[in-house]
Amino acid sequence: MNSDSLERTVADVAIIGAGPAGAVAAALLRKAGRSVLVLERQHFPRFSIGESLLPQSMAYLEEAGMLQAVVEAGFQHKNGAYFVYRDQTASFDFRDKHSPGWGTTYQVERAVFDDVLIRCAAAQGADVRFGHTVRAVQTGATPVLDVADEADRTYQVEARFVLDASGFGRVLPRLLNLETPTRMPARAAIFTHVRDGLALDAADRNKICVATHPERRDVWFWMIPLAGGRSSVGCVAEASFLDVQEAQRDATLRALIQQEPTLNRLIGAAPFLMPVRQIGGYAANVARLHGPGYALLGNAGEFLDPVFSSGVTIALRSAHLAAHTLNRQLDGATVDWSADYDVPLRKGIDTFRAFVERWYTGELQDIIYYPEQTPSIRRMICAVLAGYAWDESNPYVADPVRRLNALHEVCKAG
Structure with a gap:
């Protein structure tokens, strides 16, 4: 057809x-x-991973x-994170941080959270079309998109x-051949939801738990308490470590959970509420985040x-920056x-990359578990963990690589 x-x-x-960035x-x-047209291939609500938000997102x-719609949705409150490795623990309260701003947020079921956000956008007048590819x-x-509906x-x-x-769909990077190799190694995650049945004093439901495998510091677990007595639980490792057939995923995740004492105590044999899912090859990068008539937001650009x-925070930060830049351009300014x-x-x-890379080498873990932490430096580290990765009044944002390397030397000497 012409x-x-x-x-x-x-x-x-x-x-x-139509995810959070969109x-x-x-x-x-x-x-x-x-006038805004949102084109979404799927129908909402739909499952998505990335359930633990950071306060900067608020x-x-x-x-x-x-904000009101999110507050009223009944999500699990979140005020920090705690880390576990063998008999070592470290807890960070995001309200005690270097950067000003929100110190609390939510742990969310993304199917509900994403649906709340896009319906807010539609209520504000955006034309949202589900099932359009x-x-x-x-x-x-004047860019032109070719679109097909479900019929x-x-x-x-x-x-x-x-x-x-478009998140992991990465529509424009695929159509425009923008993909470029990422510096991050190929890792994978297997995950599910459980009916945790946690006693009120068994764990701090207001914090995400990040637990390192007792024998492999490059393998870690998350446990994210959600509203209604559910928790999201998963394991992240090099892709080869989790290379199992779909039929083996449930048994593999169960066995891994039982190898980590804290998670085994908190979850143990709690029933999985859905088949264990796997995602791999999620680290991604592009040659550029913008071009003639377009820009890439969130995971469509880099994860x-x-x-x-950090995923949702980066996505929302990109939406904020892009919308303000684009509004100036559409008003006739040269941007x-x-x-x-x-x-x-x-x-x-x-900034996040510097922290992530040093997590997997073990250097950041040494810093997090260091027993003689300086309160001011601890608040600087906490600010980044809370998502304030753009606050350059924080030395660990202004110069993260040099600062983290120097701090690790101090911890190692100590």
Whole structure:
């Protein structure tokens, strides 16, 4: 069919993906009076991993007019994280941190959380279309998307700009060949939900538990208490360590949980509430985060690792930066997407990367469990763990590699 004969929808901004980045970007653009079309391949609610938010995210939800809906959704409160390795423990309260701002957040079932956010965006006037797949894109001053609905009816979307918030679907990186090798090793995660039945004093439900395997410091577990007596539990390791057939996943995760004393005490034989799922090869990167007529948000651009729950925070930060940059552009200002979006977004990503890389070498674990922690430095580390990876008043944000390396030398000498 000649493309000129296709039905055409026109919008100021087309957003690919209705996850947190897409929803927040849509809301911020609608607040500025833009017409916004959100194209989502799936139907919501749908399962997604990444259930432990960071406090930094709350400011972006508040700015997008979504805070009340999130507060009223009944999610599990979160105020920090605690780490476990053999007989060592370390607890961080995100309210006691270097950076100003929110010190609490939520641990969420993403199916519900994502649905709440996109419905807020729709209530603010975004045109949200579920079950619509972007098949092709023409970039440029007026980008055009080729879209198909579930009945395979095709149409085109003409926009003044396109934001790709497609997450692990990575629509524009695939269509435009933007993928580039990531520095992160190939890792995988297996995970499920359990009916934990925790006694009130058995664990702090307001904190995520991150436990290191007692024999392998590069293998770690998460336990995220959720509302209603459920917990999300998973194991992350090099992909080869978790290379098992689908039929073996339940037994593999159960055996791994029983090898870690704290999780075995908290979960033990608690029934799995869904078949164990696996995700692998999630670390990703792109040659650039923007181009003629488009920008990439959140996981569509780069994803590091789940260890510090940075994914949603990076996604919302990218939505905030992109929406503000794009609003200025649509108002007629000359913007520099590299200076105004790419560089500042990557600053925080690079901070998280420095922490993630040193987690797997064991250096950050040495720092976290060091018994003689200086209170001011502890608050600086806590601020990054709380998501404040863009606050350059924090030396561990301004120069994370050098500062962490020096701090590890002190801990090692001690």
